[in-house]
Amino acid sequence: EVLHMVENGDRVCWKKKSIFFDLEYWKYLPVRHALDVMHIEKNVCDSIIGTLLEIPGKNKDGIAARLDLLNMGVKTDLQPKYGERRTRLPPGPWNLSRAEKREVCNFFYGMKVPEGYSSNIKNLVSLQDSRLLCLKSHDCHTLMQQLLPVAIRSVLEKPARYMKVLKGYVQNRTRPEGCIAERYIAEEAVEFCTQHLSDVSTVGVPSSQKMGVSKPLSGCTVSVVDQDLVNQAHLYVLENTEEVLPYIEQHMIHIKTAYPKFRKRTKWLQDKHNSTFIQWLRFKVQSELEEDNHGVSENLRWLAAGPNMAVPLYRSYLIKGIKFNIKAQDDVRTTQNSGVYLLAHTMQVVSAKDKNPILSNMGFYGVIQEIWDLDYQKFTIPAFRCDWIDSSGLVVDELGFTLVDLSKIGHRNDQFVLASQVKQIFFVDDPMHRCWSVVLSMPNREYNDVIGDEVLGDVIIECEPFTRGMPNVDTFDELV
Secondary structure (H helix, E strand, C coil), rough: CCCHHHHHHCCCCCCCHHHHCCCCCHCCCCCCCCCCHHHHHHHHHHHHHHHHHCCCCCCCCCCHHHHHHHHHHCCHHHHCCCCCEECCCCCCCCCHHHHHHHHHEEECCCCCECCCCCCCCCHHECCEEEEEEECHHHHHHHHHHHHHHHHHHCCCCCHHHHHHHHHHCCCCCCCCHHHHHHHHHHHHHHHHHHHHCCCCCCCCCCCCCCCCCCCECEEEEEEEEEEEHHHHHHHHHCCHHHHHHHHEEEEEHHHHHHHHHCCCHHHHHHHHHHHHHHHHHHHHHHHCCCCCCCCCCCCHHHHHHHCCCEEEEEEEEEEECCECEEEEEEEEECCCCCCEEEEEEEEEECCCCCCCEEEEEEEEEEEEEEEEEEEECCCCEEEEEEECHHHHEEEEEEEEEEEECCCCEEEECEEEEEECCEEEEEEEECCCCCEEEEEEEEEEECCCCCCCCCCCCCCEECCCCCCCCEEEEEECCEEE
């Protein structure tokens, strides 16, 4: 058909046959296109970066663009101003000063991201002429989705940002208010549903080969740690094991019966439970094992016996296909894999005099200091010992960015978390406020390398909610 059009002198709209046409499902698509989304995103990113940093050859703000404003009769304050000797272009909200350009480039230059997240951003920055060089398609994707909004939030005018989001909601220009309201409600509903549908099995999407893989990635150092720390980690494992939950309820009833004067003081009961439950459970399981038809599982038997005091410590660990490092390992590397986030159902204490704390969901941001592999003789359980950010060092700004002060460490009595419960995050320095860092989430990565021994398969990047589970955490540090 194309040859027939060429022979007749007709114009051919396609220069080549797109590889998308070979897909089996292509004929069933309602809208068939041959556009490379990543290539378009890279072109848009290059134009935005080139315009902000005024890179020659990539700057879209010039005399031609300003003359278009004059022809359309819009933005009179940005139209060219003709003088006797030269034509002046009034500065727009996107025009950055030399100091602001240097600030944006320094932000990217000092950034550390998780391994596999993108290229080493530091190698893409030229501080001499304030440019970003050699950006690949995936680098542009990460810049557009997460990094660039954080970098420019301190240099752009505030009214010029969220208005872009609201304008994008408008589909019917005769009813802009209704469009904005309806789209906003729909967006909130979808975001709410994603938190409850994250565990639903999908149809037609291949499951990852490595999502269940957990193994150490470094050599271990066996250390005999303090008994209090081992009990703290062991107690957290017990309280997040389903088989142990009935025993926790029995122990709380036992405490209320033994101390009737304190049965209404929630904080005192929980403190007593934390200090006595490990020993009580050991004797309880031992007594049940002496009975016939006790029904105690093998896992519960070894859990009640407690972990080995000699704890293997690792610098790096692979959890469900995601690499985690300790903070000391990140300090000597160009990547950052030590940030974690935990959403837990916990007791919150308003003040030191609060004797009846309330139960609610709360997010915790932390940095991995040690990776433990608790040895229960028949099996091992990896756990992270973290420095958790105190609630006084956590704020959310008017744009929705979560800011943390990494120097404010709290929750000293709840340092441990199961490695399977956390979501990987990373921190970047906030260009607007010193001593504060912006929290960015790490999308889940699934690597299917079963194609061959040396060939890496497709990389699937999927942004998901922060957490899939709701672990139990009991913390009684003061919340401000």
